Amino acid sequence: MHISSKLIRDMKHGSEEAFNTIYEHYHKLIYYIVIQYVKNSEVAKDLTQDAFIKMYNAVRSNEEPRNFHPWFVTLTKNIVFDHFRRNRLNQYDINSEKTLAEFPDPSYQAAPGVISFQSLSPLEKQILDYKIVFNLTFKEIADTTGMTLSVVTKIYYGMLEKLRIEMGGNTI
Known part of the structure; x- marks a missing residue:
């Protein structure tokens, strides 16, 4: 599914249905991207939620990306990298869950x-x-x-x- 600019505009103007459509399309991919890095399901769930909140807030505050998919993936990766910087984690937990x-x-x-x-x-x-x-x-x-x-x-x-x-x- 291609995320249309109309769907993004609808979300920008507060449409819960538009947000839900985007969430349904992207939640598995965003979680998968996050778990690839953090290797912990609870942290991955939190960071996935953070990615959707940050995406929603960015779109609501006038940022309408031309290419939504790569923009959202990059935003997600930046959230993960920020998480590592905040927590000064340089190595993965060797007892982490499998992905x-x-x-x-x-x-x-x-x-x-x-x-x-x-x-x-x-x-x-x-x-x-x-x-x-x-x-x-x-x-x-x-x-x-x-x-x-x-x-x-x-x-x-x-x-x-x-x-x-x-x-x-x-x-x-």
Whole structure:
């Protein structure tokens, strides 16, 4: 779903329905972005709520972003970075909860024909999550990551080829 400028204007003028529509469209993605960094579900819930509050307040105070999706993703990442700066956290808790992007430990050996994802870089895993888990288009992934559309598609299809080879040439 594309967030239209009309929907943003409606939210700006106090429409609860417009805010709810935006929330329903973005709450999983925003939570996922936050949990990628903080690795703690309670903190992630709080920061996700902070992201929606800050987005709402920014839009209400005359900031109408032209490209809502990348703007909101950047706003969310800045909230996370501010959280780390405030708390002077430089390392992640090693006992943190697992997230969607975490894959088996490096000593794990998948059975033949099973995808282990060990050969994927963090960027490839992120693009895979955006495409498969959040069903984003290549354009939306490019906007979110700040990469060009051609770079995103090249990484995605290169990753699929890498996984195909990992599976012994079987179709993914």
